[in-house]
Amino acid sequence: MKQLPFKPEAVLFDMDGLIFDTEALYRDAVIKAAEEKGFNIPVSVYLETIGLPSTSARALLAMHIGGELPIEDLWKQASDLFRTMVATELRLKPGVIEILDWLEETQLPWAIVTSSDHDTVLSHLLAVNLKDRFMHIIAHGDYTAAKPHPEPYLKAASRLRVNPSRCVALEDSCSGVLSASRAGLMTIMVPDLVQPTLDIQSLCAYVAPNLHDVLAVLIDRLQAK
Structure with a gap:
């Protein structure tokens, strides 16, 4: 287990694929919506959109489709399918509650830093009764440049008043790792649908198999002299 270079003074969470097991739902919704309109979007193409803001994701998918289908029509249908899935299939990633409990106990500040918009964040948090546990949310609209630009994480650190x-x-x-590392944060990657390349691994302080392992790393570093 790799030790972080500094004792943590704040923890910043990505949302999709990190707090919530939503990336698989997004994937299935986009692929199914395309199939219903007579198009095939390979999983490999969808995976390239992970971590990107919706505008960039739509542009990438539009490039694959080649202009034969208005991307906004596809996106709307996929969004409708996703909302239906979320109503019954939204799940927290194992270990989220344990990390939040530990952060409260140690009185370290924390925040969500996401490419999703505030309405989506609020909807997801309400669905699992976590709204009151995230006081700080940096989402689409709070920054000019989205991940992989460092601005979202710099904005979050500034809001929490932590170096x-x-x-x-x-x-x-990978997009999130690039954003966080460029902002100078100690970055722990917990891969979901996409495994890190060697280049991405080199930007991480640690690559963890799950959030339970992340908590062990945080506890170990905070207790170290």
């Missing part, structure tokens, strides 16, 4: 180098970022996507 970025003393913040831990928890990310599941």
Whole structure:
């Protein structure tokens, strides 16, 4: 188990694929919506959109479709399918509650830093009764440049009044790792649908198999002299 270079003074969470097991739902919704309109979007193409803001994801999918189908029509149908799935299939990633309990106990600040918009974040948190446990949310609309640009994480560190180098970022996507590492954060990746390349691994302080392992790393570093 790799030790973080500094004692953490704040923990910043990505949302999709890190707090919530939503990436598989997004994937299935997009692929199914395309199939219903007579198009095939390979899983490999969808995986390239993970961690990107919706505008960038739509542009990438539009490039694959080649203009034969208005991307906004596809996106709307996929969004409708996703909302239907979320109503019955939204699940927390194992270990989220344990990390939140530990953060409260140690009185370390934390926040969500996501490419999703505030309405989506609020909807997801309400669905699992976590709204009151995330006081700080940095979402689409709070920054000019989205991940993989460092601005979202710099904005979060500023809001929490913590030096970025003393913040831990928890990310599941390559785009998120790039954003956090460029902002100078200690980045722990918990891969979801996409495994990190060697280049992405080199940007991480640690690549963890799950959030329970992340909590062990955080506890170990905070207790170390």
